């Protein structure tokens with residue numbers, strides 16, 4: 007029994023009292039465990055990966071920066087950082103944890 011006095015009784019705005027139905031973010035039970043964290047610095051164009059798996063032999067990858075030089079002495083640039091972001095997790099898992107995806 008909730009009897010709220012006069013004040014907000016007929017407010018049209020949907021309050022926290024809306025029951026049921028429309029939630030647009032279905033929260034799944036935590037099925038995925040976090041195995042690593044990817045840090046991306048969009049301003050400095052840098053990225054690094056930190057592995058959170060227990061017993062990891064190589065916790066940190068990177069950082070990779072757009073100003074890093076590749077084997078030819080040229081800057082890896084934005085594309086290089088992107089490639090790092092895209093590939094580092096897979097690469098790390100296969101290299102240090104023997105997993106392939």
Ligand SMILES: [Zn+2]
Pocket residue numbers: 057058059062063064065098102103
């Ligand atoms: Zn690892």
